[in-house]
Amino acid sequence: MDWMPHNHSRSLSARLDLARASNSPSKQNISPSVIPKNVLAHANEFIPRVISSSASASPNFLNSYPVPNSATVHPLAKKLEEGDVSSHATPETTSPPLTNSPPVLHEKLGNSPALPAYQENVGGTTYFYQFQANTENRQTPAVTDNVPNTVTTEYNVYTGKHESFFLSEDIRNDILNRNVLSLLQPDPQQYPDLPHEVDSYHELFPLEPISHNNLHKAHMGYQASMYKATHIKTGTHYCLRRIHGFRLSNTKCMAFVELWKKLSHSNIVQLKEVFTTKAFGDNSMIFVYDYHPGSQTLLNKHFSPEQTGYCDPFLNDASTPRPYSYQKNNLLRHTQNNKLPESLIWNYIIQLTSALRIIHSAALACRSLDPTKIIINSQNRLRLSCLGIMDVVLQETNSTISHVALIQHYQQEDLSALGKLVLALACKSTMAVQRDNISTALDIVSRSYTPDLRNLIMYLLSTQQRRSVTDLMPMIGARFYTQLDNLHNQIESLDNELSKEVQNGRLFRLISKLATINERPDFNMESTWAETGDRYMLKLFRDYVFHQVTEEGHPWLDMAHIIQCLNKLDVGVPEKICLMSRDEQSILVVSYAELKHCLEQSFGELASTSVIHHDLSDVGVGVDDKL
Numbered sequence: 001m002d003w004m005p006h007n008h009s010r011s012l013s014a015r016l017d018l019a020r021a022s023n024s025p026s027k028q029n030i031s032p033s034v035i036p037k038n039v040l041a042h043a044n045e046f047i048p049r050v051i052s053s054s055a056s057a058s059p060n061f062l063n064s065y066p067v068p069n070s071a072t073v074h075p076l077a078k079k080l081e082e083g084d085v086s087s088h089a090t091p092e093t094t095s096p097p098l099t100n101s102p103p104v105l106h107e108k109l110g111n112s113p114a115l116p117a118y119q120e121n122v123g124g125t126t127y128f129y130q131f132q133a134n135t136e137n138r139q140t141p142a143v144t145d146n147v148p149n150t151v152t153t154e155y156n157v158y159t160g161k162h163e164s165f166f167l168s169e170d171i172r173n174d175i176l177n178r179n180v181l182s183l184l185q186p187d188p189q190q191y192p193d194l195p196h197e198v199d200s201y202h203e204l205f206p207l208e209p210i211s212h213n214n215l216h217k218a219h220m221g222y223q224a225s226m227y228k229a230t231h232i233k234t235g236t237h238y239c240l241r242r243i244h245g246f247r248l249s250n251t252k253c254m255a256f257v258e259l260w261k262k263l264s265h266s267n268i269v270q271l272k273e274v275f276t277t278k279a280f281g282d283n284s285m286i287f288v289y290d291y292h293p294g295s296q297t298l299l300n301k302h303f304s305p306e307q308t309g310y311c312d313p314f315l316n317d318a319s320t321p322r323p324y325s326y327q328k329n330n331l332l333r334h335t336q337n338n339k340l341p342e343s344l345i346w347n348y349i350i351q352l353t354s355a356l357r358i359i360h361s362a363a364l365a366c367r368s369l370d371p372t373k374i375i376i377n378s379q380n381r382l383r384l385s386c387l388g389i390m391d392v393v394l395q396e397t398n399s400t401i402s403h404v405a406l407i408q409h410y411q412q413e414d415l416s417a418l419g420k421l422v423l424a425l426a427c428k429s430t431m432a433v434q435r436d437n438i439s440t441a442l443d444i445v446s447r448s449y450t451p452d453l454r455n456l457i458m459y460l461l462s463t464q465q466r467r468s469v470t471d472l473m474p475m476i477g478a479r480f481y482t483q484l485d486n487l488h489n490q491i492e493s494l495d496n497e498l499s500k501e502v503q504n505g506r507l508f509r510l511i512s513k514l515a516t517i518n519e520r521p522d523f524n525m526e527s528t529w530a531e532t533g534d535r536y537m538l539k540l541f542r543d544y545v546f547h548q549v550t551e552e553g554h555p556w557l558d559m560a561h562i563i564q565c566l567n568k569l570d571v572g573v574p575e576k577i578c579l580m581s582r583d584e585q586s587i588l589v590v591s592y593a594e595l596k597h598c599l600e601q602s603f604g605e606l607a608s609t610s611v612i613h614h615d616l617s618d619v620g621v622g623v624d625d626k627l
């Protein structure tokens with residue numbers, strides 16, 4: 001069978017390669033009868049040429065070996081015929097160690113040690129061979145023991161611990177959960193009134209039940225609702241907060257919007273844009289924010305009656321009046337049993353003060369520091385949401401007020417709101433901050449937490465003095481370092497997790513390229529496109545990488561082998577491997593560099609005529625040093 005008849009000079013090198021493929025201690029001779037005469041005439045002394053991995057010339061991979069029926073068969077083919085060797089090949093791999101060698105031709109030029117060469121004259125052509133370096137010590141034995149696609153099962157593949165190879169389950173689930181939430185689509189039957197498009201956004205999905213109760217007017221008398229939406233052009237998900245029935249008559253407030261849009265901080269939900277729309281059938285004002293899937297409000301997280309076992313300790317049953325001391329003891333007992341860890345409260349304080357610091361230094365005020373307007377994610381990251389709305393809405397309702405003049409007042413209100421929030425968290429009660437309950441609540445804090453926490457709350461609640469967020473820093477003290485340390489540790493562990501997966505995209509793109517080429521039914525009306533030329537090589541390579549079998553013919557699934565082969569293909573190393581045709585009649589000796597060239601060439605052909613072409617061109621870029 002001569003399926004690569006068109007390049008005789010290549011055939012010569014191929015023969016040489018095959019001779020080297022039989023790189024066993026007992027050297028194999030190349031039968032002179034298989035060397036074409038027209039090549040001999042020009043090359044009576046032949047020295048194997050160096051194959052550079054970056055060679056742009058036509059690759060030297062067409063090393064096919066027609067196996068003649070005559071007596072002058074190549075020794076390796078002869079061995080195959082005689083059944084001396086198994087009819088498959090061993091995978092080229094160094095991990096785990098193979099007891100039998102793969103038919104790998106190590107031509108790692110540049111880093112291979114200089115070994116003595118010997119020469120042999122065959123039919124007038126001189127062949128130069130290099131002795132094998134320390135054959136006994138090699139992890140991989142001689143080729144004569146094996147042929148492509150077979151492994152011996154004297155060892156077991158190290159399956160390893162799942163977690164040591166892949167992202168931890170917790171992180172994976174968290175990410176998947178967020179992805180699912182981001183992709184949620186509304187049921188049109190459940191929400192028939194939802195507009196198809198609102199300005200540059202579509203796929204609106206309500207983040208809370210749409211209230212038709214006009215009494216629920218959280219934003220200075222305006223009803224509001226929240227939607228997840230997708231930007232039509234970029235596909236990015238955002239949060240739209242709609243203020244119902246709002247008509248903007250004064251554009252002065254848009255100066256605040258510009259200031260808020262510029263404010264970027266890890267503890268605030270960034271405002272992206274503000275616009276008016278009639279898409280909902282009324283005059284609505286839309287505030288577009290970053291979307292943080294999986295977030296919940298602080299109210300839901302810590303004060304929700306829907307949580308099992310939660311009830312507000314300050315909620316008295318009026319039908320059973322009891323002496324004050326009894327109630328207080330009850331409160332204390334309840335708080336002791338249910339209190340939040342102090343470290344968590346300080347964690348929140350550091351994040352909230354950090355956000356307030358940046359807001360106040362931009363001459364703005366939050367004005368919505370409320371458990372319903374602070375969102376928290378699964379890693380306890382707090383973000384102030386709803387920023388900028390009050391500036392717009394209040395400007396409208398009372399346009400005579402100068403916001404700039406009042407900003408300091410609002411900032412003081414922010415600090416009071418922070419004091420109440422910390423008190424509520426320490427007592428696990430939103431009712432604790434009611435005027436009648438504050439002294440009892442502070443008493444509870446004194447008994448349950450350190451004086452530092454009480455002092456901070458007292459400072460924030462004392463309205464006699466002018467307070468500043470920067471004054472809180474000494475009260476936080478060394479806890480700041482603990483927070484920083486925790487964050488660094490978290491970053492490091494995420495970095496470790498990321499490093500496990502960092503190669504996946506590259507390998508996936510490589511496999512995608514192979515899969516789009518291999519056994520493609522037809523291309524450009526050529527029914528044999530996937531079976532001839534470059535593609536044939538890739539098909540055999542696919543068998544070599546993925547279809548290894550044991551000597552008994554059982555599938556051999558070794559991820560290390562697969563990944564190693566793909567990495568070498570991606571880089572295009574000069575190392576050579578033997579590929580065997582499926583009928584086991586022919587063997588090709590081919591380098592990864594040549595295979596890479598085939599892949600690029602064939603994929604280039606496909607991509608150039610494809611209707612859609614996703615850019616996979618960066619496959620392999622800069623990975624040489626990552627093997």
Ligand SMILES: Nc1ncnc2c1ncn2[C@@H]1O[C@H](COP(=O)(O)OP(=O)(O)OP(=O)(O)O)[C@@H](O)[C@H]1O
Nearest residue numbers: 207208218226239269290291292295296297372385
């Ligand atoms: N930027 C955001 N990204 C993701 N989810 C958010 C974002 N902002 C708010 N949410 C979620 O949307 C839902 C509704 O938020 P909203 O601020 O309206 O809370 P609320 O308690 O319903 O307050 P209100 O009384 O103003 O309606 C909450 O579950 C909240 O977690």
